[in-house]
Every structure is written in structure tokens, then in C-alpha cells.
Amino acid sequence: MFERQKAKTCDCADVHAPALRPGPENKSLLLLFFRKEGLSCVMLIEIEDFSVRYGRVKAVAQISLQIARGDVLGILGESGSGKSTLALALMALLPRHARVSGRLAFEGLDLARLDPAGRRALRGRKIAAVFQDPFASLNPVMRIGTQLAAFAGATREAAIDMLQRVGIGEPERRMRQYPFELSGGLRQRVAIAAALLCAPTVLVADEPTTALDAATERQILALLRESRALVDGAMVIVSHDLSVLAALCTRIAVLYAGEVVELGTATDLLRAPRHPYTRALLACDLRRLPKSAARFPTIAGQLPDPALPRRGCVFAPRCPVRLPCCAEQAPPVIAAPSGFVRCHAMGA
Numbered sequence: 001m002f003e004r005q006k007a008k009t010c011d012c013a014d015v016h017a018p019a020l021r022p023g024p025e026n027k028s029l030l031l032l033f034f035r036k037e038g039l040s041c042v043m044l045i046e047i048e049d050f051s052v053r054y055g056r057v058k059a060v061a062q063i064s065l066q067i068a069r070g071d072v073l074g075i076l077g078e079s080g081s082g083k084s085t086l087a088l089a090l091m092a093l094l095p096r097h098a099r100v101s102g103r104l105a106f107e108g109l110d111l112a113r114l115d116p117a118g119r120r121a122l123r124g125r126k127i128a129a130v131f132q133d134p135f136a137s138l139n140p141v142m143r144i145g146t147q148l149a150a151f152a153g154a155t156r157e158a159a160i161d162m163l164q165r166v167g168i169g170e171p172e173r174r175m176r177q178y179p180f181e182l183s184g185g186l187r188q189r190v191a192i193a194a195a196l197l198c199a200p201t202v203l204v205a206d207e208p209t210t211a212l213d214a215a216t217e218r219q220i221l222a223l224l225r226e227s228r229a230l231v232d233g234a235m236v237i238v239s240h241d242l243s244v245l246a247a248l249c250t251r252i253a254v255l256y257a258g259e260v261v262e263l264g265t266a267t268d269l270l271r272a273p274r275h276p277y278t279r280a281l282l283a284c285d286l287r288r289l290p291k292s293a294a295r296f297p298t299i300a301g302q303l304p305d306p307a308l309p310r311r312g313c314v315f316a317p318r319c320p321v322r323l324p325c326c327a328e329q330a331p332p333v334i335a336a337p338s339g340f341v342r343c344h345a346m347g348a
Contacts (some may be wrong), residue, residue: 005265042069044202044234045090050102051256052085052094056307059085061258062102067234074249074266075238076281079301082258086237087206091129092119106202122270124151127201133206134187138179144190145175162193165230166223185216192223201233208237209244221247242285246270251339254278257304257314263339274341282284313344321345 011239038066052060060082067073072316075083089104092111100112106127111119114206123129131137139147141284148159163171166189179187188208195203209217225248228235235337237248245252245266252269254262254277262275273279280299282288301318304310313319316326323344 001112014325019043028315043067044069044071044107046103046105048103048105050089050104051100052082052089053099054095056099058306058310059258060089061310063258063260065253065260065263067236069233072228072237072248072250074245074252075236075255076240076242076245076252076278077255078240078281078299078303080257080306081255083240084206085258086255087129087204087236088212090202090204091127092122093129124198124200126200127202127204128198129190130191130195130205130208131205131248133211134191135179137191138187140179142178143175144177144179144182148175148190148194148197151194154197156315158197159193162197163190166190166193166196166227167219168193183216184212185219188212188216188220189223192220192227196227196230200231202236203227203231203233204236206237206238207240209239209241217244224248230296242270242282243287252330253339255283259314261315261343262341264336264341265338268338269329274346275343276316276321276345277315280320281316313342319345 038107039143043066044308045065047063050060051058063086065073075086077083085094085098089100090106092114094100094112104111106122109118109122111122114122129137133174138144145156145159146156148162149156152158154162160171160175161176168174168186168189174182174186175192175238179190182190192208208224209220212220221244224235224237228248235248237245239245249266252264252266253260254269254275256277262269262273262278264274269278270282273282284297284299286296299318304314304317312328313326313331316322319326324338326344329344331344333340333342334346
């Protein structure tokens with residue numbers, strides 16, 4: 001994909017680029033950015049050194065992020081990067097055998113330390129979700145109207161109104177139907193309607209268009225864009241599809257092997273990516289390929305084994321610009337105008 005550059009010698013202790021830890025001590029810089037973008041400075045979600053393990057497998061590693069009211073944060077990465085585990089953590093849906101460390105707080109409440117009753121009280125009412133497969137999240141033996149009432153306690157009139165708002169024709173008839181009687185696109189619209197009926201503070205959409213055809217995907221993307229006005233809080237969009245995040249998000253966090261390697265505004269990150277992994281992901285986007293391209297681009301190598309101990313930069317074995325220090329020392333977190341990047345080469 002990229003031509004390997006000649007290795008440079010570097011002493012990582014001599015890196016002079018401004019470095020920071022993407023945690024609470026950098027909140028003032030983040031607040032300045034939110035004010036500049038016209039976003040609220042009220043932090044709804046604060047993630048500090050958050051890690052998730054399944055036995056020996058480290059699925060999420062020391063993530064620190066903040067999400068403000070009005071923010072639409074995209075989570076980008078290839079399969080196995082930890083996107084879905086982070087989404088489950090945000091929805092307080094991690095399985096019992098998951099072991100967490102650090103802090104993931106919603107409106108000041110640490111989700112990992114809430115009891116089951118406290119988590120159930122948040123889900124739906126405060127944090128709602130739209131999943132990749134709507135058929136799996138809808139009960140196949142219950143009518144649509146019954147499920148909408150059960151999900152959100154909505155009246156029949158409110159449910160019909162919401163179905164109309166998400167673009168479903170003949171809502172009264174749809175209320176009497178079962179999920180298997182609807183197309184995939186209609187089922188996804190029902191799932192979005194159910195989430196919005198809860199009037200959530202945070203809406204998490206995990207790969208919301210993956211199972212849809214191209215035409216239906218465009219319709220659902222337009223619907224999610226319009227839905228931002230109905231969410232009095234923030235949205236988190238999890239996807240491996242750059243076009244989805246470009247269409248919906250104000251900021252994007254790039255995950256690799258469970259770590260956030262780059263964070264920035266959607267505009268800056270897609271126009272001028274700084275981390276080698278982000279650049280490689282963009283280069284693999286088929287929409288960016290010239291018509292004369294003779295072969296599909298790929299990222300050489302594979303994700304590291306999440307069960308093995310980590311040393312140095314996790315992307316180093318696949319990186320076309322790696323330095324000698326990358327294999328031994330964790331990369332510094334270097335400040336960018338709208339976020340940060342974790343890379344030795346950026347500070348060399």
C-alpha cells in the first residue's frame with residue numbers, strides 16, 4: 001500500500017513534539033475545541049484509562065475519550081479492533097465474564113460499578129441502541145406495536161407518529177405486523193423508531209447499515225442524520241465504513257487492536273489523516289480508488305494476538321514508516337488541533 005521508507009534512527013526520549021495524555025488533565029484543550037465547534041461543554045461520557053479483558057484477551061486497552069452534549073462521535077476500525085466491545089461497554093451490556101479497569105462514566109455514574117438494576121434503569125431510558133441486525137433485536141413473535149409499547153412505554157399515538165417520522169408508510173398497518181413481515185430496511189427503521197421513542201440522552205448505533213443494500217443504506221444514513229435533532233444529547237456511531245462516519249459524525253476515533261491511535265474532527269481526519277493506520281484505512285476505501293487501479297489495496301500483515309503481552313507500538317509490525325524505537329516503546333500521544341495522534345514518527 002505504502003512504500004516502506006528507509007528506517008530512521010531515533011531516540012524516543014528526544015521527541016520534542018507536544019505530547020499529552022488524552023485524559024482528564026487535557027480537558028481544557030478539549031473544551032476549547034467544543035466551544036469553537038459550537039458544541040456544549042457538558043460532558044455526558046468520560047472514559048479514562050478504560051480497558052476490557054475476556055480472560056487473557058485484551059479487547060480494549062487504556063482508552064481515554066470525552067463525549068459532550070451535541071457531539072456525534074464515530075468509532076472506526078477493522079474487524080477485531082475493539083469497536084463492538086467499546087459499544088457494549090457504552091451501553092452497559094458487557095458480558096459477566098468481562099473484566100474492566102479504569103473508568104467509563106455517564107453523567108458522572110461509573111457504568112462498570114453500577115449494579116444490574118442500575119444498568120437496566122439506564123438502558124433505553126438514558127442510553128439507547130441501534131444494532132447491526134434489527135431482526136436479532138426485535139422479538140419475532142410480537143407485533144411491532146406491542147414491542148414499541150414495551151420498549152419505551154409509548155402510547156399507540158406516539159408510536160404511530162414516530163413510525164411516520166422515520167419514514168414508514170402506513171404506520172397503523174405496520175403496528176399490526178410482525179418483524180418477519182417487514183424488509184430489512186423497514187426493520188432497521190423500526191429499530192431506530194424504538195430507540196428514539198425512549199428520548200435517550202445517548203444513542204449508540206453499532207454498524208447500523210452493514211446488512212442493508214446500497215439504496216436502503218443511503219435512506220438509513222439520511223434518517224440517522226435527521227435523528228440527531230431528536231436526541232437531546234450525543235450519538236456514537238460504530239462502523240468500519242468511512243462513508244457512514246463521514247456522513248454522520250463531528251469527530252472520529254480510530255481504533256487499532258483496542259487502542260485509540262488517532263482522534264480528530266471528521267473533516268480533518270478524512271482529509272489529512274496523520275497516523276499510518278488511518279492513512280492505510282483511507283487508502284483501502286474503494287470509493288477513493290482511481291478507475292485505472294489494477295488491484296484492490298490491502299494492509300499487509302494482521303492484527304496482533306490480543307492474548308499476548310504488548311510492547312511498543314501495536315501497529316509497528318504492519319507500519320510502513322516504523323522507526324527502531326517503535327518495537328520497544330509505547331508511542332507518545334501528540335496533540336493535534338482537534339484531537340491527538342499516537343505515533344513515534346509524528347514526533348520524530
